Amino acid sequence: MIYVDNNATTRLADEVAQAMADAFAVGYLNPSSQHQLGQKARRRLDDARETILSILGGEITKFLGDRLVFTSGGTEANNLALFGLGHETAGQVIISAIEHPSISEAADRLRAFGTAVRVLPVNSEGVVQYDQLDDWLTEPTRLVSVMLANNETGVIQPIEEIAAICRDRKVPLHVDAVQAVGKIPLDFSLLDISAMTISPHKFHGPRGIGALMLDDQVKLNPMMFGGSQQLTMRPGTESVELAIGFERSLQLAIETLPEAGPRMETLRDHLEASLLQELGDERMTINRGMIERLPHTSNVAFPGIDRQALVMALDMVGVACSTGSACASGSSERSPTLIAMGLKEEVISSSIRLSLSRTTTEEEIDEVAKRISNCVKRLRRP
Template structure:
């Protein structure tokens, strides 16, 4: 049996999405900016896809949703655009973010620091909680942007986006959120949460890879990352990948319907909890960040005495896909900064394994995964030169 439990990395394309995309490769292929009937036919379907995107995040008609290559491009567009608009050409020089953002946020912020920009990286506590008041405490007169993710990609922890949005609105500071891991898992409402910019990627909610979106609220313009033609209202030059845009629109429609979100919150959560609880029956296993306030599909579990990558190897031999909480950027097995930020000790920082489910997982798959995981833990601990079980260390949450 093959079991895919790495859906926070990417998801399979929903068959309904693939079916909707097919005509736009060979049948409906006109450039949507062309005036002839071939372009008009394409343009009509693009407008329909945009409607699905607007509805999925409750954007207002006067707002903009820019089609990008992915959330990484969207994040870069906002942060570098703010840098040009409010820092290079304004009197602002400060950005607020968190210590556990996706690299497409932190890497840009690190780059801007080399250009003289001041960046505040807000910490999270051992439960992965970022208090909204932390944002309020660090906003200054020269704060150009606050960028905080909606849901963490490794733990699934949800941040207080609505409260942060209100704080930023009251302070007159633009607010951006990377909602890549939230869409299709929890309700996302840009109007209710006072979000000015929002990023997402289609392949995280069963759409195609290579296409994403950037929501821009009316009145919050940003200098484009790509200059050229007037596509996307001048926000992003270049001919749009029509088939992928259509696929993203349909995927958004399917993922954000009331029925889909209810299924995620009930069925997917039930499967996640079954897997998680079975692993936690094993001594000295913990859920990083605890069980509360998470997306319903994600768990990051640390297994003392078992290197995350060794665990992935064993699971892969039994055709189970997951991901590690350890970033092997060097021979020194550099610990994942997210786990460090959560207060994990030096040993546990290398032992995390992330399981992320989707609506396509079945209970039979989870039963199989549980058997394989238990066997792998037993085997790897039996050959470990450093692991020795001590009952007093058996806890279920960190």
């Protein structure tokens, strides 16, 4: 099977598996225990936090638990941001039209509880339009949340510009950076945002852990209760083993990025070019404009072909890809991102997502292009 669904999840790197196996072998790692073993676990957890914060440009303070809150993954961190941030101010919440369901559906819940939610539109290239934001922020606003890069198209969003507006209006900005971390260089302090979501299983780290990174100005209200861990902001015994896997996978992602980023981009462009050459531009379109994308993501439409049928046909010939967000897979729901971009129905209903990783090879990409072209031609036959 050739795996081109790395935006859904990636393979755990061997070095990360080894680091976690070593940690699991210690046997007793509860950072809240008072004995020496517990103190050792606490130091190791704090070390992992400090490394993650310093790699991503976070604030290193005395209470690191205040600045990097470990969660069970990106979904929990996004929910924690939407429900827990900015509670000192009552008021509306603003998101974009292309957020992951862990933001958009959390916003639906807020709406159901009576919070006004406004949605920034995107243009046909999938870029968030923020012209109205300054105006909207004249009304009391608790939080703005906009993703750094879209999980379906890979399109990189104008976060610096949005952050400048939020800063002027003194409204916290949360950024879902799940797909961007480890794929493009990024620095939390340079972005000057209030909070950021990270999920290491997208960069060859473990599933089951994520984090919400916070600046020193914001206060987080907990969503769960019943423990003093993580300064009560996210109670529950922390997994030192998973935190070590998180730390190691981030170190590796950043170390390999200068070589892997351009290589993935070349392979992705090669894949799109091969498909275009094989099928012609009347049989396929790439869902992007002339804008900046993550280097490893491609969203391609084959008008006239049903996307579910294509993904299934590709699975049968040994290519694992998806129709969009893994959280919506298994359902035939149309992509909210492509709908928000105002694309034609024939494009929306025929689009698939191909996402590479730093381990994807040229041979695999040549083979994927061949298998997709064959499947598309076969499915087109009357």
